[in-house]
Amino acid sequence: MKRLRIGLVGTGPWASSTHAPALAAHPAAELSGVWGRRPDAAAALASTHATTAYAEVDELFAASDAVAFAVPPDVQAPLATRAAAAGCHLLLDKPVATTPAAARELAAAAEAARVASVVFFTLRFAGPTAAWVTEQAATEGWFTGRADWYGAFYAADGTSPFSSPWRARRGGLWDVGPHALSILLPVLGDVTDVTAAAGQADVVHLILRHSGGASSTATLSLTTPPKAAGVTVELRGEAGTALMPTGGEALDAFGRAVDALVEAARTGRSHACDVRFGLRVTEILALAEEQLPAG
Template sequence: MPTMKRLRMGLVGTGPWASSTHAPALAAHPDVELTGVWGRRPDAAASLASAHATTAYADVDELFAASDAVAFAVPPDVQAPLAARAAAAGCHLLLDKPVATTVTAARDLAAAAEAAQVASVVFCTLRFAEPTATWVTEQAATEGWFAGRADWYSSFYAADGSSPFSSPWRAQRGGLWDVGPHALSVLLPVLGDVTEVKAAAGLADLVHLILRHSGGASSTATLSLSTPAKASGSTVELRGEAGIALMPSGGGALDAFRAAVDALVESARSGRPHACDVRFGLRVTEILARAEEQLPAG
């Protein structure tokens, strides 16, 4: 059997996630050739490209032209228009969550991917990490869920906590947009699409959501990036006829991203859409935008 050609894959972004996760995973993947790096800071792009023996591009469209697919590690509202351009250039898309923070931008991106007929995968860590990915699949196959909850208490911006992955867009948009996609990525496959959402604000960026799902169940989500460090943590719980199911702790981001790359390669080769594709990313943006409308400005 002939060896299948590797997917030429470019990287957009040079920040901590791109350096610690995206670039190493792409450079080492057996089915991928890392074709190059583009970033808004040319010096950072040159450094990251050199570390992985690839090319730093000064023009992002030249990177798209040299690639079959592109992975994105940039803020969502930078990602959306660039990814639409990549799709128009015929590139498959490995997107970060959320795909955008406005419905218009997310719809434009989804439309561009559909028009170009390119594959897409949105990297929601828990949908690709083990054992959480298997847990979601198992619960989705179980009937009779009555209620669920997904709580993400992160301490990125707590007075006694810090993170190299903090960024201006996270500081501005808060837990709703950063960890909200994580909550929806596990609740929606199990309980069904969201038909109604209610949102209320707590201290700092804390947001509480009440969700009604198409399958009849309801769920809650509590989301924050400013939790005191000693109070941080995450929990996903389901209750129903089968009893109580608690999501296990997930694996590392690097292994999860490798699995997302696997998923994009398979979707690109087979033509079969992935369940966590740009259309799913659009739906997440629609739900979070509806929640944001109900919160006090600022």
């Protein structure tokens, strides 16, 4: 079977450490080129993986069957909308956008062009956690859950290689909130009501009501002191208590996301983590943000 030509938009730490290596090594994909807002970084990344650095993003789209994105969400949304209009399948990062309007425009463009889409919610593609979500979604009787994402994202000296202006500005709600929702929604159902409250620094507490009648809570932060950091997802119901396992590497998980995009493009069947799911996550987070103090 002909390999899917997948271009890469982005040249930052995630693009260099995860996206480009996974695409270059994937047996069913070909890294068709790189475009970035910094031409020198795009040239360096393309050279590392023996592909082409494009000066114009539309040239990358024209040379590709699909496009993977490793850029901030408010950069991703309009570029991915253009990629869809050019007929490219989409491998998106989370969140797909930080406004429902931009996410809806992107989803509409993908639907109009009939292109496949997959959003890389890491834990939905990491082996241990993906299997756990599938198992719990098939189990009935859950009445509550909690998802605590305490990230010690920023180094004490501010030199974390993954620091970025959009993360500093939007905080844990928008960076780790999508992870929490990507786990809770497939198990407990869509969110019908959300209540949000702010804590210290970027801490946000959510109370969620789900379509099946269950409720859940989520606590989200990127600024947790390192000794207090950690991720916990717990479900309680008729079957007892289920605790999400840990483990799985981002590189392997991204490779499985590529698998999913290749399959969706080949069969025309939508993936559970497609752009419409990404839109729903954006809508829920935006409803929560409306309840928080400005700034």
